[in-house]
Amino acid sequence: MKEYQDLVVNLHYTDICNYRCRFCHSRFGRTPLGLEEWKRIVSNITRDVDVRRFNLAGGEPLAAPFAQGLIDHIHGLGIPVSVITNGSLLTPSWIDANRNKLSMIGISVDAFRHEDNCRLGRVNGAGQSLSMSRLGELARAIHAAGIRLKINTVVNRVNCRQDFHALVAAVRPDRWKLLRMIRIEGTNDHADDLLVSGAEFEAFAARHADCRPVVENTADIVNAYIVVNPMGRLLDNTGGRYRETPSLLDHSFGKVFPSVAFDRRAYERRYKAA
Numbered sequence: 001m002k003e004y005q006d007l008v009v010n011l012h013y014t015d016i017c018n019y020r021c022r023f024c025h026s027r028f029g030r031t032p033l034g035l036e037e038w039k040r041i042v043s044n045i046t047r048d049v050d051v052r053r054f055n056l057a058g059g060e061p062l063a064a065p066f067a068q069g070l071i072d073h074i075h076g077l078g079i080p081v082s083v084i085t086n087g088s089l090l091t092p093s094w095i096d097a098n099r100n101k102l103s104m105i106g107i108s109v110d111a112f113r114h115e116d117n118c119r120l121g122r123v124n125g126a127g128q129s130l131s132m133s134r135l136g137e138l139a140r141a142i143h144a145a146g147i148r149l150k151i152n153t154v155v156n157r158v159n160c161r162q163d164f165h166a167l168v169a170a171v172r173p174d175r176w177k178l179l180r181m182i183r184i185e186g187t188n189d190h191a192d193d194l195l196v197s198g199a200e201f202e203a204f205a206a207r208h209a210d211c212r213p214v215v216e217n218t219a220d221i222v223n224a225y226i227v228v229n230p231m232g233r234l235l236d237n238t239g240g241r242y243r244e245t246p247s248l249l250d251h252s253f254g255k256v257f258p259s260v261a262f263d264r265r266a267y268e269r270r271y272k273a274a
C-alpha cells in the first residue's frame with residue numbers, strides 16, 4: 001500500500017499564459033521543464049501516492065507545447081486527468097479527440113462582457129476575450145463528449161454585483177465553483193483594488209444559491225490543495241505567500257511532502273463539497 005491515499009494533485013506545469021489577469025496568483029516564474037521531466041515528476045509522485053486524479057493547470061496548460069503528451073502519458077498510467085483552462089485555446093475538435101482521456105474540463109469565467117474582461121486583463125495579446133457564444137460552443141462540445149464541465153469564477157470587484165444566472169443556464173456546468181480572489185504577497189499584491197470583502201463574496205454566493213455553486217472562501221483553500229509549480233516544487237501558501245519545497249524532479253513525494261503544511265480535514269471538506 002502506498003504512503004498517501006486518494007489525493008488530487010494539481011500540476012501547474014507551465015507558467016506560460018496568453019492572458020494577463022490582474023489578480024492572477026499562478027505566476028510562479030519561468031517554465032524550464034519539458035515533457036520528459038514532467039513524466040519523471042509524475043513518477044516521483046505516483047511512487048508514493050495513490051493519485052485520485054491529476055489536475056493540469058498553469059499558467060494556461062494548453063499553451064505548453066507538450067500538453068497533449070502529458071495528458072496521454074497520465075491517461076496511459078490509468079489515472080484520471082482533468083484540465084483547468086481559460087478556454088481561449090480550446091476547440092471542439094480537441095475536446096472530441098480527448099473524450100476518453102479527460103474526466104473533466106474546467107473553464108475559468110470571471111466576466112461575461114468583453115469590457116469587463118478587459119478591465120480584469122482576461123484578454124489575449126490581440127485584445128480578444130472568450131465570448132459567450134464561443135463559451136457556449138465549447139460547453140456543448142464538452143457535454144457531447146461526455147466530459148464533465150466545471151466553471152470556475154473568481155469573485156472580484158468587477159463582477160461581485162453582477163448576475164451570472166443566464167451564463168450558468170446557458171452553459172449548464174456539472175459544477176460551478178466560486179472562489180474569492182486571494183492575495184498572495186509578491187504575486188498579485190498590485191491588484192488590491194479588485195479584492196472583495198467576505199460579506200461581498202457571501203452576498204454573491206447567496207444571490208446565486210439556486211445555481212448550487214460550490215463555494216470556496218479564502219480560508220477554505222489555505223493548505224487544502226496539493227500544488228506543484230512549474231519548477232516541479234510543491235507549494236505551501238501559509239500566511240498569504242508561497243513557500244516552495246525542493247523539486248520533485250530530484251526528490252520523491254514522500255520525502256518533500258511532510259514539510260508542506262497540509263490540512264487533510266480541510267482538503268476532505270473541499271472534495272466532499274465538490
Ligand code: SF4
Pocket residue numbers: 017018019020021023024025026027058059060086108122
Ligand atoms: S488565465 Fe489563469 S493563469 Fe492566465 S493570467 Fe489569467 S488567472 Fe493567470
